[in-house]
Amino acid sequence: MLLFEIIMVAMGAVRANLLRSVLTTLGIVIGIAAVITMVALGEGAQRQVQEEINRMGTTVLTIRPGQQRAGGVSWGDAEMSIDDAIALRAEASDVVTVSPEQRSGMQIAYMRWNARSEVMGVWPEYFDIYNIGLAAGRYFTQSEVAGRRRVAVLGAAVLADLDESLSDVHPELILGETLQIRGISFEIVGVLEEKGDAGFLRPDGSVFMPQSTAQYRVMGSRNRLNTIYASTETPEDMNLAYAEIDRILRREHRIRAGDDADFQISNATDLLQTFNETRQTFTALLAGIAGISLLVGGIGIMNIMLVSVTERTREIGVRKALGATRKAIMIQFLVEALFLCILGGLLGVGAGYGAAALIRNMAGWQAVVAPVAVIAAIVFSAGVGLFFGIWPARRAALLDPIDALRYE
Numbered sequence: 001m002l003l004f005e006i007i008m009v010a011m012g013a014v015r016a017n018l019l020r021s022v023l024t025t026l027g028i029v030i031g032i033a034a035v036i037t038m039v040a041l042g043e044g045a046q047r048q049v050q051e052e053i054n055r056m057g058t059t060v061l062t063i064r065p066g067q068q069r070a071g072g073v074s075w076g077d078a079e080m081s082i083d084d085a086i087a088l089r090a091e092a093s094d095v096v097t098v099s100p101e102q103r104s105g106m107q108i109a110y111m112r113w114n115a116r117s118e119v120m121g122v123w124p125e126y127f128d129i130y131n132i133g134l135a136a137g138r139y140f141t142q143s144e145v146a147g148r149r150r151v152a153v154l155g156a157a158v159l160a161d162l163d164e165s166l167s168d169v170h171p172e173l174i175l176g177e178t179l180q181i182r183g184i185s186f187e188i189v190g191v192l193e194e195k196g197d198a199g200f201l202r203p204d205g206s207v208f209m210p211q212s213t214a215q216y217r218v219m220g221s222r223n224r225l226n227t228i229y230a231s232t233e234t235p236e237d238m239n240l241a242y243a244e245i246d247r248i249l250r251r252e253h254r255i256r257a258g259d260d261a262d263f264q265i266s267n268a269t270d271l272l273q274t275f276n277e278t279r280q281t282f283t284a285l286l287a288g289i290a291g292i293s294l295l296v297g298g299i300g301i302m303n304i305m306l307v308s309v310t311e312r313t314r315e316i317g318v319r320k321a322l323g324a325t326r327k328a329i330m331i332q333f334l335v336e337a338l339f340l341c342i343l344g345g346l347l348g349v350g351a352g353y354g355a356a357a358l359i360r361n362m363a364g365w366q367a368v369v370a371p372v373a374v375i376a377a378i379v380f381s382a383g384v385g386l387f388f389g390i391w392p393a394r395r396a397a398l399l400d401p402i403d404a405l406r407y408e
Contacts, residue, residue, distance in 0.1 A: 027297020121214020
């Protein structure tokens with residue numbers, strides 16, 4: 001028999017039992033759809049985190065207070081002061097810019113509107129570290145930090161947070177206006193461009209003021225910082241900057257070499273790496289569950305093909321009596337198994353695309369179906385068909401034609 005004739009005979013057998021063939025492929029469809037959906041969600045989450053990391057800055061080091069320890073026991077949160085930031089700015093040669101941060105949620109008011117917003121006391125270098133541009137006005141200056149001036153720079157969404165009607169107000173129109181923060185009047189000197197969320201940071205909804213003003217006029221005279229940000233010129237300088245920051249802060253906090261530090265230094269790349277490791281673990285777990293579904297589907301394919309061989313024993317005998325070789329019979333049944341699995345794979349890819357789109361539209365999650373995942377799913381489904389179709393096909397090929405013709 002010619003290969004084309006063998007394929008046509010196999011397709012005819014599939015069409016003769018169409019409902020059974022469709023039901024047989026369901027296991028493959030469900031398994032492939034689950035794999036495509038899980039991989040799409042993982043890929044979408046990775047891209048979303050990557051975008052946030054890029055907004056946070058790939059050359060930014062974040063320094064936060066850690067735990068105070070005595071005798072190996074943690075007994076409270078440590079503190080970082082403005083002196084730490086000043087020391088880093090003065091001595092860390094591998095660090096380009098440094099800015100402390102004091103933050104607190106506070107009530108702000110503009111004219112008759114008021115809302116609760118994140119108020120952040122920083123140095124002017126903060127805007128360079130995170131590359132936040134101006135929509136109007138200017139940043140406050142270092143001299144205004146030294147003079148504890150009551151000036152404020154608003155994030156792009158602050159007005160909209162106060163009232164939706166203010167979202168259409170042009171930033172230029174509010175420059176020089178007065179903003180009340182905890183009942184204290186501040187002059188609005190600038191409005192930032194829209195930046196978007198970056199991890200736990202939401203600069204669009206924050207109000208920025210000089211750090212000294214926040215410390216002595218708004219948040220009390222405490223000398224405790226929430227965070228210190230430091231940035232380097234290139235990602236390659238990060239390791240040197242990390243070591244230098246660690247050395248300077250250990251000296252400032254009088255921590256001996258080998259003892260646990262009471263501060264934490266992290267960067268966006270570390271966060272991305274941790275997230276990717278977690279994502280890969282969950283993706284592998286979910287893919288394993290989907291693989292079990294594919295295994296069950298493959299067993300179903302084998303079962304149906306064995307049933308088909310039994311039902312068509314007399315037909316096989318007739319074909320062999322007319323000259324069909326063992327190879328032709330084996331190819332015929334392998335083509336049937338491959339067709340069912342590849343059909344299931346294609347339907348599963350379509351179902352996976354649909355599920356990813358549904359999740360993206362209804363839940364608002366990013367779900368990106370990678371072409372590599374689609375190709376791998378189809379190849380894997382073909383492999384399942386080949387693996388689970390060999391035994392039934394071999395069994396059909398080894399049937400004795402005389403016994404097959406006598407079969408009832």
